[in-house]
Amino acid sequence: MVVHSVRGDEADRIFQALADPTRRDILARAIQQEQSVSALAGHYAMSFAAVQKHVAVLERAALISKHRRGREQIVRGNASTLRVAAGLLETYEQLWIERAHQIADVLAGEKGDTT
Amino acid sequence: MTVITTTKDAATLTLTLVAEFDADPDQVWEVWEDPRKLERWWGPPTYPATFTRHDFVLGGESRYFMTGPANQTPRGWWRIDGIDKPHRLEFANGLAGDDGEPAPGVQPMAGYVTFEAIDGGTRMTAITRFVDVGQMETMLGMGMHEGMTQAISQIDALLAPAPLELEVSR
Numbered sequence: 001m002v003v004h005s006v007r008g009d010e011a012d013r014i015f016q017a018l019a020d021p022t023r024r025d026i027l028a029r030a031i032q033q034e035q036s037v038s039a040l041a042g043h044y045a046m047s048f049a050a051v052q053k054h055v056a057v058l059e060r061a062a063l064i065s066k067h068r069r070g071r072e073q074i075v076r077g078n079a080s081t082l083r084v085a086a087g088l089l090e091t092y093e094q095l096w097i098e099r100a101h102q103i104a105d106v107l108a109g110e111k112g113d114t115t
Numbered sequence: 116m117t118v119i120t121t122t123k124d125a126a127t128l129t130l131t132l133v134a135e136f137d138a139d140p141d142q143v144w145e146v147w148e149d150p151r152k153l154e155r156w157w158g159p160p161t162y163p164a165t166f167t168r169h170d171f172v173l174g175g176e177s178r179y180f181m182t183g184p185a186n187q188t189p190r191g192w193w194r195i196d197g198i199d200k201p202h203r204l205e206f207a208n209g210l211a212g213d214d215g216e217p218a219p220g221v222q223p224m225a226g227y228v229t230f231e232a233i234d235g236g237t238r239m240t241a242i243t244r245f246v247d248v249g250q251m252e253t254m255l256g257m258g259m260h261e262g263m264t265q266a267i268s269q270i271d272a273l274l275a276p277a278p279l280e281l282e283v284s285r
Contacts, residue, residue: 054273056142072138089128089130089251090121090123092130092243092245092251093121093123093130095133095244096121096132096241097119097121097132098128098159098160099156099157100117100134100239101117101119102155102156102160102267103134103135103136103143103156103239104117104134104137105145105155105156106136106146106152106155106156106224107136107137107142107143107146108137110142
C-alpha cells in the first residue's frame with residue numbers, strides 16, 4: 001500500500017535530480033527566491049547551456065517550474081515535491097529513532113530498573 | 116542517557132543512525148541476537164514484531180510478522196550476510212508474502228550495523244541502504260506509514276530556514 005502522492009518512477013526522477021550538487025544548489029536558490037535562468041547561471045563556472053540542462057532535469061522531476069517573463073525564463077522552486085521525496089527518508093528515520101529508544105528500554109529493563 | 120543522531124543522504128538513499136547506549140557491546144548485541152528481545156524493539160509500537168525464525172549465523176535467515184492495530188500482519192525476512200559478534204552485523208531485510216517467504220520481485224534493503232565500546236557503553240551505528248525509491252515505498256507499506264504525516268510536517272521545518280540542509284552527509 002502506497003500512501004503518498006508520487007509514483008515510484010516520479011520519485012526516482014526526484015532523487016536523480018537531487019543527486020547532483022549543482023542541481024541541489026540551483027534548487028536551493030530557486031526555493032529561496034524565484035529568479036531567471038541567466039541570473040542562476042551567473043553563480044556557476046559553467047556555460048549557460050549547461051545550467052539550462054540542470055534546470056531542465058529539475059523541471060522534469062517537478063522540483064521547479066519555469067515561466068516566461070518578457071524575454072526571461074523565470075525559475076521557481078516547488079517545495080511540495082521536495083517534501084514528498086524527503087518524506088520517504090524521514091519516515092525511515094523516525095522508525096529507526098523509535099527503534100533506538102526501544103532498544104534503550106530493553107537494555108534498561110535488564111539492569112533492573114523498576115520504571 | 117541514550118544519545119541518538121541520524122544522517123540522511125537523499126542522493127545515495129542511505130540512512131545512518133548512531134546511538135550510544137549505557138550497556139556494553141555484548142548486551143547490545145544480545146538485543147539483536149535473542150529473538151525475544153529483538154521483537155521488543157524491531158516493530159513500531161503500533162506494529163509489534165514476532166520472529167518465528169531467527170538463525171543468527173552467517174547465511175542464516177529470519178522470518179517475522181508484525182501485528183497492526185487492525186490485526187493486519189505484514190511479513191518480512193532477514194538474511195545474515197556478515198556477522199562478527201559483538202562487533203559487526205550485515206543483513207538483508209525484505210518483504211515476505213502471505214506464506215511468510217520472501218516476496219518475489221521485491222529487493223531487500225541492506226543493513227550494516229557496528230558496535231563499538233565507548234566509555235561506559237556502546238556506540239551502535241546502523242546504516243540502512245535502499246536500492247531505489249520504489250523499494251522504499253513498498254517496504255513502507257509494511258505498516259510504517261503512520262509516521263508519514265508527522266514526517267512531512269517535520270520537513271517543513273527542515274525546508275524553512277535553509278533548503279541546503281537536504282544535502283546532509285557524505
